[in-house]
C-alpha cells in the first residue's frame with residue numbers, strides 16, 4: 649500500500665505515467681466513469697479548502713465512486729480531543745482511500761503510519777502540498793509540452809507557501825531548471841530549501857523586484873501571502889500587497905510566459921490579467937481534477 653506525502657514519493661518515471669493517465673482521462677472521460685464503483689474516498693479536512701477538497705470529491709465522483717468526510721475540524725471528533733492516529737483507524741473502517749489536510753506539519757504522515765488505507769497529504773501546515781504540485785506539473789507539461797529547460801520565477805510568500813516548497817522539490821529533479829525567488833526579505837524561501845539547491849548544484853537567485861526579472865521568465869508562479877500562518881497582523885498588513893501582477897507588468901514578460909497560481913488569489917494578481925492568454929491559473933484548477941483522478945486510480949491499484 650502506498651501513500652502520498654511529498655511529490656518526491658513518486659519517481660520522475662512514475663510521475664510521467666501518472667500524467668499520461670491524467671491526459672488520457674481528460675481525453676476519454678467515459679472510459680473511467682465507473683472504474684471506482686463501490687469505492688469510497690474520505691476527505692478529512694482540518695483546515696479550510698475550496699479547490700483541493702472539492703476537486704478530490706469531484707475526482708472520485710467522476711470515477712463512479714462515493715465520498716464521505718468532514719470539511720471543518722470543529723464538526724469532527726477532533727473538537728473533543730480525538731487524535732489523528734485514532735481518527736484514521738476509524739476512517740479505515742469506512743473508506744478505501746483518504747485525503748487529509750491539517751494545520752500541523754507532519755499530521756498526514758502520522759495518520760499514514762497508522763492507516764490501513766492509502767493516505768494523501770492534501771496540505772500540512774506550511775510544509776508540503778503534493779497534489780497541488782502534481783496539478784502544477786501536469787499544467788506545465790500539458791501547456792508547454794515539457795518539464796525541463798525553464799526559468800521559473802516564484803513570487804510572494806515563499807516562507808509559508810507550502811505549494812512553493814513542494815514545487816521546488818519536484819522541479820529540482822528535471823534538467824536545466826533555473827529558479828528565481830522573488831520575495832520581500834521577511835518571506836524568503838526557507839534555508840533548508842536553499843541548502844537542498846546548493847547541494848544539488850542547481851541554479852537559483854533571490855531578488856526583491858519582480859519587474860527586473862520579468863523578461864527572463866518562462867513561468868511565473870504567483871502566491872498569496874499566507875495570512876493564517878502570520879503571528880502578527882501588522883506584519884501581514886505591511887506585506888500582503890507587496891506584489892500585484894498587473895497588465896502593465898505583463899507587458900514586460902515573454903509572449904509565451906505562463907502565469908500560474910495555486911489559488912485562492914487575494915490581491916496579488918489583478919483581475920485585468922485574467923483575460924491574458926498567458927494566465928493559466930483557472931486551467932490549472934481543471935488539471936487538478938484530472939491528476940487527482942489519476943492519483944486515486946494509481947493508489948487504489950486500479951490503473
Ligand code: CP
Pocket residue numbers: 696697698699700701771777780910911912
Ligand atoms: N490550492 C489550494 O490548496 O486551494 P484550497 O485551499 O482552496 O484547497
